[in-house]
Amino acid sequence: MHVTTTSDTFEEAAERYKALADKTRLRILAILSYGERCVCELVAILAMSQPSISQHLRKLRLAGFIKERKTAQWVYYALADDQTPLIQAILSELPDGKEEVERSGAFCTDRCLEGEATCS
């Protein structure tokens, strides 16, 4: 115990947990554990408004949980590369994101499919 410390202060650590303290953001992490997704895919899968999803993605990105990749007019989000043991444990104890994706069925536009999206 008390070996690796990713946050220098309790304030910083609390900020990271605030990013996880939301049902929608946890669903996003579970979905991204199956591969990157563009915003419009997440909007379709989660059946929520685009501004709401974008704001959640911003918080997850600022907290360091996800990264973004811009291609043409799409922005693809994926889990961040530096997966600490803590983040791995967080992801492993989350409900499975597979149901989230499958329940949504086909939703990608033709143009989104052209853009390297990993549509199911």
Next chain:
Amino acid sequence: MHVTTTSDTFEEAAERYKALADKTRLRILAILSYGERCVCELVAILAMSQPSISQHLRKLRLAGFIKERKTAQWVYYALADDQTPLIQAILSELPDGKEEVERSGAFCTDRCLEGEATCS
């Protein structure tokens, strides 16, 4: 990945992370990682009001992170017994609670000391 799942739903998982999304509650967990403490000790160590500490302890207890033990007029709190890999990872990546305790110096009342408290 996706092996053990402590929360059945994303809603439940989010509730647990909400309990961690506060600087004071993380400090309490770091302090309790060095042993159980009664409420009045935590009030002294954290230099915060007693109702505020009690409310934080309530949230940590309802989220399953800590347990309580009542003796006479004191209530001692300690880390919960069932430490999952996730909770272990959370505690291991927290700032050290030792400084919190030491910085506060002597603070226990004579009566609190009689009550089996692990005062530093």
Next chain:
DNA sequence: TTCTTATATAATCATGTAGTGATATAAAAG
């Protein structure tokens, strides 16, 4: 019993946060 100590809870207030609708930006299509 009365007073003091330890803790919990309720009411209130100030602040933070999620969702919505409107708007801005940027890229590609027509």
Next chain:
DNA sequence: CTTTTATATCACTACATGATTATATAAGAA
């Protein structure tokens, strides 16, 4: 160039949350 598509951001509203003050409960002490 105009339109459409994808995304981000802003302003606003409703709701959640943390701290404080006051109060309630319970156990000792006097």
